[in-house]
Amino acid sequence: MHIAVVMDPIASVNYKKDSTLAMLWAAAKRGHTLWYLEPGDLSLRDGRVHGRLAPLQVFEDPAKWFELGEAVVRPLAEVDAILMRKDPPFDMNFIYATYLLERAEDEGVLVVNKPQSLRDCNEKLFATAFADCMVPTVVSSRADELRAFIAEQQDVIVKPLDGMGGMGIFRLAAGGPNIGATLEVLTANGTQPIMAQRYIPEIRDGDKRVLMIDGEPVPYVLARIPQGDEIRGNLAAGGRGEARPINDDERRIAARVGPELKKRGLIFVGLDVIGSYLTEVNVTSPTCIREIDREFDYGIADRLIEVIEQRHKQQHALRGCAL
Numbered sequence: 001m002h003i004a005v006v007m008d009p010i011a012s013v014n015y016k017k018d019s020t021l022a023m024l025w026a027a028a029k030r031g032h033t034l035w036y037l038e039p040g041d042l043s044l045r046d047g048r049v050h051g052r053l054a055p056l057q058v059f060e061d062p063a064k065w066f067e068l069g070e071a072v073v074r075p076l077a078e079v080d081a082i083l084m085r086k087d088p089p090f091d092m093n094f095i096y097a098t099y100l101l102e103r104a105e106d107e108g109v110l111v112v113n114k115p116q117s118l119r120d121c122n123e124k125l126f127a128t129a130f131a132d133c134m135v136p137t138v139v140s141s142r143a144d145e146l147r148a149f150i151a152e153q154q155d156v157i158v159k160p161l162d163g164m165g166g167m168g169i170f171r172l173a174a175g176g177p178n179i180g181a182t183l184e185v186l187t188a189n190g191t192q193p194i195m196a197q198r199y200i201p202e203i204r205d206g207d208k209r210v211l212m213i214d215g216e217p218v219p220y221v222l223a224r225i226p227q228g229d230e231i232r233g234n235l236a237a238g239g240r241g242e243a244r245p246i247n248d249d250e251r252r253i254a255a256r257v258g259p260e261l262k263k264r265g266l267i268f269v270g271l272d273v274i275g276s277y278l279t280e281v282n283v284t285s286p287t288c289i290r291e292i293d294r295e296f297d298y299g300i301a302d303r304l305i306e307v308i309e310q311r312h313k314q315q316h317a318l319r320g321c322a323l
Contacts, residue, residue: 001080001312003027004035004053006042006097008087015062017235019289019301020085024058026301030309034058035079036068039086039097043073049103051076077107081308084111084118087285088164094284095119110312113283114265121264124161124195126281129260133253133278135198141187143180146196150174155199157231160186165236171199202275206242207233209288210250210271211300214307215262217254220296221246221273222288241288243295249276257281267311268304 007013007020015021024034034056041052055069076082084101086094098115105111120126128137138149139161150156151174160168170182186194206223223242224233233239246254250273257278261269270286272279289300 001027001032001309002035002078003032003081003083003308004037004051004076004079005056005083005085006037006039006101007083007085009038010036010056010066010068013065015065017287017290019287020083020285021058021065022289022293022301023083023085023304024056025060026299026305028058030302030305032305036066037071039093041071042076042097042100044100044103047103048107049076049100050074053079075107076101076104076109079109080312081110081112084113084115085285088162090122090162090284108315110308110315112267112308113269114267117264117266118283121266121281121283122161123280123282123284124159126283127278130253130257130278130281133256135200135277137198138196139193140196141190141193143183143187143190146183146187146194147179149196150179153198156196157199158182158186158194158196160194161192166232166234166239169232171231197279200274200277200279203231203233205275207239207279208244208250208273209282209286210246210254210273211286211288211292212254212258212261212266212269212271213300213304214267214311215258217246217251217258217271218292218298218300218303219246220244220292220298221250222291235287235291241291243292249273252276253278267307 035053036056037051037053043050050073052071052073054071057067059065098118101111102115150172154174156172158170172179206225209222211218220243223244224235224239226233227238266283270282293300
């Protein structure tokens with residue numbers, strides 16, 4: 001297969017942790033040809049989407065983990081699959097990129113994850129489709145509604161709907177001194193909605209990342225454990241990662257969410273679970289492959305590439321029948 005990756009600049013990735021690198025290494029080991037582009041390399045002409053594609057070689061070498069050949073503008077329909085691995089922010093440029101990738105999908109290219117579902121499934125709001133797996137949750141821009149929820153639940157986490165890496169997360173207690181100011185900042189004075197959730201004390205045991213491949217959970221998770229007085233377990237916020245076997249609660253949540261992921265073409269997803277509760281469904285650029293494989297050597301990226309190969313064969317066979 002010819003596999004293209006849309007990502008942030010490859011020279012700036014964290015060699016020790018980057019999950020996209022793991023995917024590219026796995027694809028190369030399985031004999032696939034790799035191509036590299038960034039979102040700004042996408043273009044549309046006369047109804048066809050093109051990419052400024054550079055031949056890519058990858059190496060498991062911290063001194064030199066990639067080499068790029070000369071980039072050439074070519075129709076994206078010339079590749080078999082595209083890994084959409086652009087990190088948030090989920091802004092209009094991200095949305096425009098999904099529209100362009102959707103044109104490639106229309107021409108028979110397998111895009112992982114499906115562009116429409118990347119747009120439809122906000123990582124905070126999509127989780128509310130599985131409210132039976134969540135703690136009491138409110139999404140609102142109204143200060144009075146949010147204050148009432150805080151008074152009812154007593155101890156609450158509030159966060160923006162478009163944050164990543166733990167950005168903008170606050171813990172508010174009923175009667176606390178900074179509720180008004182915090183809500184004003186997060187809601188931009190009542191003009192944008194935020195999420196409020198009952199605080200889950202089990203965060204002290206870790207915010208668990210459950211990786212899903214084609215609707216099925218990887219048998220190991222990464223617990224991201226807050227350090228010191230921090231309430232956030234995110235690795236980007238200083239959390240400590242600890243890989244563990246998946247437990248019964250995490251399997252139950254994965255079984256609940258998995259069929260919907262499969263239906264929506266969300267092949268690689270990260271569920272966030274605290275205690276026995278789902279908190280987020282990460283669809284844009286899930287991470288934690290390297291940390292889990294470092295401990296358990298499961299081969300997460302190999303499994304993902306295997307699924308992509310299977311999907312490509314199925315898609316190719318269906319298109320052949322249609323022709």
